[in-house]
Amino acid sequence: xxxCIFCKIIKGEIPSKKVYENEYVYAFEDIHPxxxxxVLVIPKIHIPSLNDINEDNxxxxxxxxxxxxxxxxxxxxxxxxxxxxxxxxEDGGQVVNHLHFHVLGGKDLGPKxxx
Numbered sequence: 001x002x003x004c005i006f007c008k009i010i011k012g013e014i015p016s017k018k019v020y021e022n023e024y025v026y027a028f029e030d031i032h033p034x035x036x037x038x039v040l041v042i043p044k045i046h047i048p049s050l051n052d053i054n055e056d057n058x059x060x061x062x063x064x065x066x067x068x069x070x071x072x073x074x075x076x077x078x079x080x081x082x083x084x085x086x087x088x089x090e091d092g093g094q095v096v097n098h099l100h101f102h103v104l105g106g107k108d109l110g111p112k113x114x115x
Contacts, residue, residue: 020070024059
């Protein structure tokens with residue numbers, strides 16, 4: 001997608017602070033973190049939302065979750081705990097229409113969602 005901010009980040013057209021990358025996944029620091037560790041993990045292909053996951057692109061989603069474990073190890077939050085969030089649709093709080101997962105940690109997040 002030409003005007004997708006995350007696609008532009010993947011292409012290197014918009015700078016980001018890379019945390020992790022492989023063939024399927026790109027992960028970078030959120031520019032407005034809500035926790036000491038706040039990493040966005042995105043597929044390297046444009047998938048608009050959770051509703052658009054299908055048999056053809058599900059490999060990317062599987063790779064995202066494998067990558068999240070590696071990212072939590074890199075960020076030293078694997079053992080202390082972390083939260084993974086994906087917003088879907090306007091009412092769900094999705095702002096960028098490119099599938100992405102927020103990895104939050106580095107402090108006690110409590111039992112409720114971070115707002």
